[in-house]
Amino acid sequence: MVQYVAARLDASFSALADATRRGVLEELERGEASITELANRFQMTLTGMKKHIAVLEEAGLVKTEKVGRVRTCRLGADGLAAEAAWIERYRRRWALRFDELDKVVEDLKREEEANGRT
Structure with missing residues (x-):
């Protein structure tokens, strides 16, 4: 399969x-x-x-x-359903990674603000 x-x-x-x-x-x-x-x-x-x-x-x-x-x-009857599903799986994976990166950036910004740096 x-x-x-x-x-x-x-x-x-x-x-x-x-x-x-x-x-x-x-x-x-x-x-x-x-x-x-x-x-x-x-x-x-x-x-x-x-x-x-x-x-x-x-x-x-x-x-x-x-x-x-x-x-x-x-x-064709199936269109691009299988291809779209494959792309969507990777889109979700990258979205999660970017969400985690956003959290890291926000933490670093808060840390800099707390230390008086801009």
Whole structure:
């Protein structure tokens, strides 16, 4: 299970590392689009867009469906829930550390004030 989650996170973050792929996700937030439509919006070749879509699909961020000659793309059902949970775990950890640091700083300020220093 842990290996699956790690592989999923690796694939997702790798897919999100590219600005074009992040842009594709933003476009698909607005609604479904064919690979041809996406290629035109990003002014790239159909082959190039197919490669980007394949990476997003492998990561589970995009689903495609072929009807006739048209392959339509939409956001994956899971979205970024696993990735957001992973980030949130580290955000909470850092928030706790910064809260502790704030306490230390406040203690040092009170100590300086008590000793007449500013």
